[in-house]
Amino acid sequence: MQERFQAVLKRRLQVEIQNHPPLFPWESQLVDYPEFVEESSIALVPAWGWLAQQSKLNLPIPLPDKIFQQLMDKCQLLLTSSLPLGPKLVQAVESFFPEDYQLINDLAGMVLRTSYRSVDALETIPNIQRDYSDLQPRQQMALSLMAAKQLLENLTLPISFANPVIEQQWQTNAGTLIIRVELQSLGKLMKLRVHSELPTPGVLKLEGNGTQAVSSSTVANKASVELDCQPTNQTYTLEVECPELEQQPLLLAINLTM
Template sequence: MPTVQERFQAVIKRRLQIEIQNHPPLFPWESQLVEYPEFVEESSVALVPAWGWLAQQSKLNLPVALPDNIFQQLMEKCQLLLTSSLPLGPKLIQAVESFFPEDYQSINDVAGLVLRTAYRSVDALETMPNLQKDYSDLQPRQQMALSLMAAKQLLENLTLQISLANPVIEQQWQTNAGTLIIRVELQSLGRLLKLRVHSELPTAAVLKLQGNGNQTTAASEDADKVSLELDCPPTNQNYTLAVEFPGLEQQPLLLAINLTV
């Protein structure tokens, strides 16, 4: 009997091997046999970090979220337009016109509505007929309105208006590493003014404050509080603050600081 059992097991094992060779089993995610490479180059499996400023969209007052790629492009366009001397209306049109290249007149019309006081609330968009909760399901005019509203809020959030009558202003920006807090103070020192920027950083960062031909830089190798300041004449001037997170995002966040005496 032991000899018969061993022979039987050998036959079964051989038949199973032949069956597996002829019809290899599939992984749960496979519908057919797939040949995999013996190794994968390291560059092809490197993780691509998420865009660092994507989390800020959650702080915008929008009834429907923008797709990540559109929000990123919109943010980049607003950054480029931030220091332009154009009025807000043309800035909004330039920020979104590449999304709707064949509908310039419609963009112009909707931008006019967005700039009106009664249209600043998201309620105006929510009352549009057949409003869906996904950007791709919106009508072109609704997509325009949503994009223009987002651009307007971004430009407003990226611009800090400060004056002797309103000498302190604070702004928060959400990043994938946590919350960035920027606090700007204006102090009068006789014939000169001093512009101070205090920051609370969620991760290592480099800050650069510049304007009126001067600039100053500060850096931190970890999450920390960092401050920097500039002496400035008592005249209306525009300054910029660039916040770069080397370990999070290559594109720095640019804030405009508009000083009004």
């Protein structure tokens, strides 16, 4: 008798649910939802295009993506500054630790004097298999300073007649960006030439000494630009724009010394 009663009750509940389906808390009426969502309708936030370069830095543990991006933005702003490297490192990271200016200064000096992985301030950092948030503030400062030093080096291309050709690679989320800079003497004329292999279609903009040259990639995503230059110490800037990869261009400094 009890089993029959439960069967009847179950059928009545099923009929009631079919006739009057229950609503979710956020619904005021019955809504038909699609069985699947087409990919094109999903709004994905693309990864920051230049982020992959962090994998090429010699760091004990990686920085969080957001901090690495902010640090790189600051380093690009400092590229053309006449400040020595030490003060540049301090300015690159000081906003992350606004209450510890003197300690940052001390650690910056240590980073400049020692190899990347032997900074005493990191203490046990090579043995930590966790992440940035697990570090002590002093360790976070030292790690950020180490990253800033390497970023400034990666973003700076020194060239001279003693070293007239230099090549730099930058890892991106779409592949490797290759930049090759050449200093050429053509009689009384000097030219600075930049050749590139871009991971996606893009534009090069070379600027300095009051002039600029712009070139878009053509075959195989290659682009080249050149400028006449003077036999004086001069800093040129090179912007690499790859809109399919990242809206913000990559800025590099070419330091010409005689």
